[in-house]
Amino acid sequence: MKQAIHSFSFQRLFSCLFLSSSHAFPMPPRTLSLDLGRTSNYVCKSCLAHLRPVTNQPPQWLARQASTARSLRSRTRKPATELKDKDPDPAEIQRMLAEDLFNGSAAQSNLDIKYFSENIKTSERKSLQTNEEFSEDSTGLDHEVLTSIEDLERRMLDTLKLINTMEKEGKKEKAAQLRKQFKTTIRAQYKGKVGPEGETYGVLRIKGFSGPRYRVVEDLNIFLAREKVLEKGVPSHKDLAECWKFYSSARKTLALDWAKVPREVWDFLFMVLSFDSCDNPNRMQHTYVLAKDMQAAKVPLSDSQQLLAIEAMFIEGWETEAIDAWKKAVITIGSNKETFTPYYELGVRMCALHGDVERAQQAADTLLRSSHPPSPRIIIPIVRALAAKESMLGEAWERYQDMRTLLGGSMTIEDYDEIIGSFLTVGAVEQGLQAFVDMMFSEAIDIRGRDRLPMVVGNHFFTGKWLKRLIGAGDLDGAYKVVTYLQQKGIITAPVQLNGLIAAWMRSGAAENLEKADKVAWQMIQARLDFVELRKRESIANDNITLYNPKPNAINEKQELKNEVEPKCLTRATAETFSLLAENYCSRRLHERLEELFRVLDQAEIMPTTFLMNQLIRSYSQANETKKALNLYSRLADEIGVQPDGHTFLTMFNSLSVNRLIKRIPTFTEHDVASARKFFKDMVETRWEFDTPELFGQLPRTILFSMFKAKDWVGAIVACRAMRRIFGFHPTDALLVELMSGIGSLQVKTKRNTLRLTEGARIIENFKHGYRKDLIKQGHPGEEMTPEELVEENHAVFEQIVYRKAKVRQVVPEDLNKWVGEVSKEMGVYDIVVKGDQEAISECMKFDRQAIMR
Structure with a gap:
């Protein structure tokens, strides 16, 4: 008994130590928590001390059936007179009980064992009927055992204080090593003990696959046994990636015998692989594969797991099958109060995306009329599905009004963005603008069907806010549709707003967006050229007659040949428009397009800027046309008067041959010495200041290295x-x-x-x-x-x-x-x-x- 109690206290104290660390270790099983449904080799001292001498007839609790092992050998009974003269041997009783427990004969026999607790002073006995009563009575400890436990607790608490002190003093590695040593000891002792109770919880493991052929299963078991998986309840990006890596590798091997995979392992894998996070982009694909494997293993899915599996099936392309599975689950999942709302919300989304708007509306109406708390935002997928059909655009607007009425003041900006995006995607700009007006104004302002927009709406400030919001949200195509719509209403978009859209297209890097940006920018340049030519004609005319040019300059002749029926951009280009194109052409090394742009700049009567000069010099340097770069610098800086800045001189120093060529040519190097000194002189005499920390770090370094290379x-x-x-x-x-x-x-x-x-x-x-x-x-x-x-x-x-x-x-x-x-x-x-x-x-x-x- 002392040994059992000592073992129990040692395990309990070590569990307390581990729970104080950053990762709580599961509590080991309690030794004294006896299950009365099983036999035990434990006999209390009270029973052994008060056993009465046996009679000729053995007591009923000793007249048990022979176990399998004991039936193989004959047993001879001693005479009754011999048993009468001496007490039963406690060791023999414990041995016999342990033998029955090992062979399982006690469960098959009619053996009836009763436990009692007796007070030594009053000789009063009490029958113990349940585990709780036995556990409560078994906590009585003698002085020697109690002293040993207290000493052990004191030493363990001292060890805990020592580890905490080591962490505070910065010795975290040694403290972690000590904790890991204890964890490894307990982990090895209780490895493989898995169960729902906290007492018996251990390491998740798939048994039955051993040997070199099943190495992939062993790798999965090693992952399942990691201590840091699901740290703080949230799997990390590494956990998500490695969980799928090990499971996908072991799938074929596990398929040989799905029954060997415990239910706890299935639930753990489903929880990790279906975790909703930005670090888990393939969540639905992994969930779909895992759900199919669980179905093959005949493992029943919970209601929440079934819903997620149906959604994963739909997203993976099995739309019809997913909707059929959703319909069949209406009696089970749809009638469960815990899954009622997510069940119908999933149905609304799937049916709306599949085009079955009627069934989606039925599911939404069922959800909104139910006793469960309604969620009017479920109407948004229906609005999006209805707006996709031109004939049902009016009905989509009515559903939006219904949602707005249900939400009232709780409708957020994000809700309006969803509605606006739904209308803009299908080209219903007027409805999108009306939704934006509803968001911006508290009073009702109806703009639908009007040829001219009201002044509070039809101005650059209001429309500029909308364009800025659309560009910031990444809806670039919708922003361009708004620009076209406003132009049809007689509102010319401001250049700063359209330049922002062009810059956003260029930043995306997509070939389609780059083509759109180039096209719109050159249309703006054409509008600028038309304006300049018209201004020249007006200055020549004697009266104030406005002349219209029937043959505008066609910079991009390809657009005329296509005969595309597209609205012509009337916003005039500015210096910023040229700068955006120049930077884009320079980064893409389109030197010829950049030269063409620079020639048109003079026709547009726009003064060259420092930024444009820097991009053109850089482009000449990339094209190994250093002389043209120097001539351009001299002409713009000396003749035209463009003010260089730090970026200009950084570009000029980088254009030297010692910074461009791998093999140094002596004649070029001598020329670089004179050029570098001239650049330095111009840099000192020009008024400019450092505008970025990057320039402050790059320019001095480039100057010194250029002179070192040129000797x-x-x-x-x-x-x-x-x-x-x-x-x-x-x-x-x-x-x-x-x-x-x-x-x-x-x-x-x-x-x-x-x-x-x-x-x-x-x-x-x-x-x-x-x-x-x-x-x-x-x-x-x-x-x-x-x-x-x-x-x-x-x-x-x-x-x-x-x-x-x-x-x-x-x-x-x-x-x-x-x-x-x-x-x-x-x-x-x-x-x-x-x-x-x-x-x-x-x-x-x-x-x-x-x-x-x-």
């Missing part, structure tokens, strides 16, 4: 000193290592590049070590360096890198320092680098000091 060592020193003052630029440790080892060392991860990086870092450390030794010689205390001193150190190390690189080319540092003044004049930073003129520095500064201080 312009003096230009690199001058550029770094100048950028420190006008950019606030300071080389980082990572940039220094990259400059020392070469730009190619970070592009591809190879063994050679790794060695180059390691060697470059070692050289940088040597430079810093030497710099700090010189500081100590000059009187530095040698303690921790201030941020300003670290910045000075990195600039000194940068120049040491330049000297080292130049020395390889037989250029000594003294010669480099002699040329700094001359090169700084060429680069336009003599007053900044050599003289240190604060006024010149302030004029050329490219960042906002106050913004940086904030």
Whole structure:
């Protein structure tokens, strides 16, 4: 008994320890919770102490049938006089009971065992009839056992406190390892014990498949036994993916004997694979396959599982079969109060999608007239199905009005969006606009059937809000239908709104949307050209007669040849329209289209913008037409007066041959030195500021690497000193290592590049070590360096890198320092680098000091 109680307490305390961790471990079975339906080898001390000497006739509870094992051997009875002289042997009684329990003969015999509890002082006996009474009486412990349990509890609580302390001190790995050790011990002891009760819950497992041939089943069992599956009740993306991976691999093997798969495993797989989450995009397909397997295994599905299986069948393409199964389940699932509402909601959705609008309306009416809480939003699928048929558009509008009446003030913006989308999808823009008006205005404003929209609706502000909402929701086709409808009503969409639609089409990346964006943008350009030509004619005419051009300029002649009956866009293009097309053509490397766009820009009498200039220069650089890029830059910047910005100079530095060509050509490299110095001079003299952190990181890095590649060592020193003052630029440790080892060392991860990086870092450390030794010689205390001193150190190390690189080319540092003044004049930073003129520095500064201080 002491051993049993000790085992019970040890298991109970370990379960308490595991429940305090992040993953609660199932409670092991209680040893003392005896089931009276089974025999046991336990005999209480009270019964053994008060057993009376036996008579010649054995008691009835000993006159039992022979078990299977005991019937194989003969048993000889001792004389009655011998039994009378001595008490029964308790060990013999326990052995006999255990033998019966093992062979199962007690369940087949008429053996009647009764348990009693006796008070030692009063000699009063009490019969124990139920498990609860036996458990309650069995909790009495003697002093020795109680002391052992208390000592064990104290040690386990100390261990728990130690683990919590280790976690607080940051030793989470050791604490997790200790918990895992205990879990493994208990897990191995109770592995495979599965049941609905919490006491007997263990590891889900499919038995009966062992050996190398059934490795896939073993992999599934390993997944089912994981501790972290369904952490906090929600499966992770990895759990969802691996659950289907292991189950799909084991399906063929399990099909050999479906009966070996426990019901608990089926329910667990169904719960995981049918989990509704954005991380489970193939939810319905997996649910459909699993439901078919459960049907093959003759495992009955619950009502909720049947509903989900029917929906999965419908989505997987078996629409008729799914609707037939839904009809058959009306008596079972449809009459259950727990599944009544989801049953009819599923029927409404399926029938509406299948085109059986009449049956969908019947199901919706049944649901709305029932005693269950109605959900008027179930009418939305019916509205969508009715609106798909032009002849039933009026009925769809009536059903929408019914839903609006039922919902009242609880109708949300999302509900209106569903209704508007249903009408716009089928081209019923007028009904969609009326629904949007109902959403925006509390009073009733009816716009249907009018040739002219009321002023509160027919204006750019109101329609602009609708277009913005449609574009933001991703309904781009619906937004374009709205644009066409408004134009028919005499409302020309504002360019900023139509440019937003074009940009959204381009961002989608779909070929169809790109074609639509290109088509609408060129129609806007054509409208701009027509406007410019009309303006010229009006300026020539002596009177104020408005002339109409019967032959507009046809930029896209293909549209005329198609003779498509489509409304012509009347919104005129702006500089933003050209910028959108230029960026799109440049990213798609359509250089010829970009050149055509730039030629039309002049005809449209729109001034080139900096953004357009940057895109065209970039396109010329991609097409290896560097001379045209330089000529364009010079013409736009010097002649037309387009103001370059930081992105312009970043594009110009990237257009140098050292940044484009793999093999360096000496003549090109010499030309790049002069070009880089000129770009730097223009960059310093032009007024602009950094607008993005990305530009601040890319531009200085590109300048320094361009000069390193072109072997312009003096230009690199001058550029770094100048950028420190006008950019606030300071080389980082990572940039220094990259400059020392070469730009190619970070592009591809190879063994050679790794060695180059390691060697470059070692050289940088040597430079810093030497710099700090010189500081100590000059009187530095040698303690921790201030941020300003670290910045000075990195600039000194940068120049040491330049000297080292130049020395390889037989250029000594003294010669480099002699040329700094001359090169700084060429680069336009003599007053900044050599003289240190604060006024010149302030004029050329490219960042906002106050913004940086904030």
